[in-house]
Amino acid sequence: MNILLTSVGRRAYMVKYFKEAVGDYGKVHVCNSDKNSIAFRYADEHIISPLIYDEKYIPFILDYCQENSIDIVVSLFDIDLLVLAQHKNQFEELGIHLIVSDIDIIEICNDKWKTFKFLEDNGFKTPKTYLKLDDITNAISHKELSYPVVVKPRYGCGSISISLAYNEDDLKYLTRKVNKDIEKTYLKFESAITEEKVIYQEYLMGQEFGADIINDLQGKTQNVILREKIAMRSGETDIAKLVDIPIVNETLYRLGNILKHIANMDCDIFLVDGKPYVLEMNARFGGGYPFSHLAGCNLPKAIVDWANGKEVDNDVISAKTGITGYKEIYITEY
Template sequence: MAADEYFVEPSSSAGQDFDYAEWALNTATAKRVGGMVAMRHRKALIAVRDQFSVRGVRLAAGAADAETIDLCDHKDRFTVAMKAAGIPVTETIAANTIDELKSAIADIAATGTEVCVKPSVGVFGRGFWHFVPGLNPFSLFSTLDCNQVDPDVYLEAYARAETPAKLIVMQFLPGIESSVDCVCDNGTLVAHAVRQKSSDRQTVFTGGREVEVARAVIAELKLDGLINVQTKADAAGNPVLLEVNTRPSGGVGFSAAAGVNLPLACARMLLGERIGDTSLASPVVIRRSDATYALPRATAALNGWAA
């Protein structure tokens, strides 16, 4: 409600479906939209990308085709493809059954690294566990934000699941995790910001080896729009690719608060305008605040006043 204009998208009801892509195309045309960042039904929108272009709408849906979105969503296949392209990745094995999980854990452990696991599809790090053999199981209940578990305890719990989750088992990387928010134009990185999290704060900067990993992935997959690349450093401090989210990250606001407004940069790119300098001279630390802030226009709208 803080936006200059907003409206509710139609939804399927009473068993009657509607063509979302057609609706989006007609709405964008009617409202004279010059650029659209797709967040929902992206594959359907990509399928008619040329129609958007003909009507003067620059569509950005994360990738140029649905196959690339699927590849990024299936992290085991994604890892194989990136490794073949010469991009440093963590070894990853998919596991959909208890036997496959046991085998994957053994195979990853055989590489000489520690092992971790997470859902094959997920957000915000939910379901990520670092395996620590011999760890007291009670630490799951006594440690704040615990993400470590004895592998035998995990396997026992997994075996009891009514519907076992589809997982990926990976090498655990001990270094710093970086989130690289990127604006890209059909495979070319045009603006970025790197975020590194620590407790209640994030350090934001531009440039560095993490960005070069992101640049290589974007070029290889011809990514397009506002996307996010995740890396983590290995024992030697080298950034290793974890995954790519072909959509904006929920933390992109931290970058904007630090002085790199990537949504604005993306809008300017879509409209063919000059983006300008988006670099930072030095790292900026942004801390989350628990204070409450008033949004006057949104408050007015909620109370039925004139915005």
């Protein structure tokens, strides 16, 4: 059982998790467009890939899979998800399990405006969201919400260029700034399809949680793992505690059953006055997954077993509550 992790970046821990999952019965391959990916060090095999939006990217991945007898492909990056999903049938024709949700699901998650509309249409509580500067200023003038207001990229990732506006001057300045920031980063690729690249959101006051909504390879929800976020850094959770809050878990189970994503859905939720508000969804392993893994969940093993046609006991994809995890900075030589 050979596995390819695409856009692996700094996710060295994911390489280790999948190596443990395949054991002596396969290899873990990784690729990234940056030769300086530290995850290369821990993989059995690694290769530098073309950029995701390069026309050679998909042919490169398909050729590599065939040449190296790859059985499973897992992407670890939002932008990569959509490009791979658009070619899912080509992987399936080669007998390769592409662990990526369908295109419509990826688009709902990657496009924060579509995220808002999906959640609203399906009866989930979510922060009020606006697509135009005039709409947010009118909403504030009519007291539909008040400052501060969150200003962020419509196709965002990793908390890039997320800011708070405390007045109308801030809104105008941050709108210009976010648009400029988008053009300087990889966010420009997905954002290129629309003129409306910025969204404006109600600022929620409450306890923030992260979650893994775990579905099987047919999109059926198997479990939900909830983490209370204690400390954050650059958009990722630094310290988190595994918790069990029934009202939040029920909301997440319903979300997973409606969305029918594949494998993991990384989700951000706020508990405001005892009511869960879903903020964002990422159809991949997120930066919070290591906390779930630390507490006993082994989704990489489950993916390998599901791909092999085996049943997975719920204990494999469950985590103990009450455990607090801490990320540390670790320096290594490569």
